[in-house]
Amino acid sequence: MFSSNIISTFLPPVLVMGGISLVLAIIIIIASKFLAEYGPCKLIINEEKTIEVTGGYSLLSSLISNKIFIPSACGGRGSCGYCKLTVLDGGGPVLPTERPYLTPKEVDENVRLSCQVKVKSDMQVKVPEEYLSIQEFRAAVLYSKDLTYDMKEVRFTLKEPSAIKFKPGQYIQFNIPTKKGETIYRAYSMSSLPSTPNEVELIVRLVPGGIGSTYIHSLKEGDEVNISGPYGEFFLQERSDYDIVCVGGGAGMAPLKAIIYSLFEKGADRKVDLYFGVRSMKDLFYIEEFDQLAKEHSNFHYSYALSDPEETDKWEGETGFIHLVLDKLIKEGEKKEAYLCGPPIMIDAVIKVLNEKGVSQDHIYYDKF
Template identity: 40%
Template sequence: MALARIHADVAAVRSLTEDVRELTLALTEPSTIDFCAGQYLHLLIPAPQPGQRPLKRAYSICSSPSERGRITLLANLVKGGPGSAYFFSLKAGDQVKLDGPTGQFVLDQKTARDYLFIAMGTGIAPIKSMIIHLCEQNSRRPMQLCWGLRSQRDSYYQELFHALAAEHPEFSYAPTLSQPTDGWDGLRGRVTHILPDLIHTVANLEVYLCGSQHMIADVKAILRTKGLCPIHTEKFY
């Protein structure tokens, strides 16, 4: 089935780090959408050259489903990539077209298992939507976020997740930096490095993984050594 076409205005652009940007889109037609936390939209990329075809790139919705008329998307700059170059070229007031929402990377709220969210870089986008949604619902299921970033300079949304963890006792947050600079007293190493010590059993876990295919394969292999549990994945590349 064809996805619905969405028209939106860029309402705000935030540079979160040197190579990560967040767009806030105000939907114009339709003026609201319904989506499940974790779903994504296809952003239409105008043809780079005359005579070439327009492109589409998937971007996960980073904001909560409760914000139906204003959504945020998050992207990192990929060298030579037309999609991220377009994303980074957008300014407040620009008009964009998207198709969707779509995707199966959504919360299973039927089981009573604890949530373990593992994200690499901008793989936080769908997971942020899920965590905010669960907090808004006052979910009582314990949830832990393990997010791998490079260094303090490459970190963002830290205040948000620390504030959510302070407000919601069932939510715990463990950022880990692979290349921390001086003064970092948190976890060190990639998520695959810290996971074996962080998780002792998966018996009561429901896991959500988002990032590169290598990260997903490596994390799955580590989790399998701890037993079997449902694992949901979203592969960005």
């Protein structure tokens, strides 16, 4: 009796509320469908090329789907600031998600994060000429080998096109297929040399739960993938005859390996010093390779430092953070050019040490990741 009273009191309002929610949901779905459909839009590139795209997608993905590749190391998540383009017309107001990556000058000059700007109408865009030469490649895994418990060296043969032209230090973007059938993009520095243009070697650290690194670690010999490149402003300055200091940590080895081996392949007679930081012995790799290089070239020296050695490590080399080791070992006031690659916190600390040692800011090049 009591329960049937409750049902008759509460059921009608519940049904009414449910009905209203359903109608509202249908209205929202229909409205968003119409609002999101901007129809075909024209992208006018560098005032000379016009492409037609479907409105409603980001400027970055609209360009990529037309094989115009823009650096986008975070894969369009708005967290790297690499995808800047000048939008001369049709970009709408700057979004709060773009602000942290744009200087006031860039805002004045209509620079935008192309992954955040949606194409909703015709748009005029300036794409730097060097981006227009970035290509997409079909590649097959030549081999994949463990360097440590979480680091792999993976080498690919380029199939179509069959060669990539790049500078030591530059990176490629990897197309990662997701379970939802989408493609996401991740950046990986090339550790191979420009003198083997038909192959690309990567050194990839497995990030627990990471989509891109897990995918690359799962690849087997013969697997085919898509990559694009080359990208990046971090590369060996061939013109300089200053001594070279390379400092890195973790997967930051990849571009440094390419820079160091390229130098010696070209018969470098300048001094090349590598300072490399890892946590403990289990993170060490390429010791034999660098020992061999040091034997062959008296102008090459390298120092590894363990920041957190384990009791069982029995390490007799340097310990501590790599910037402190650098501070201890590097001499002041010499003409040096520095290439740094590793986590942002490490790079910032190393730059400070280099500045204090008299290495000028415009001779310090780095990639933070």
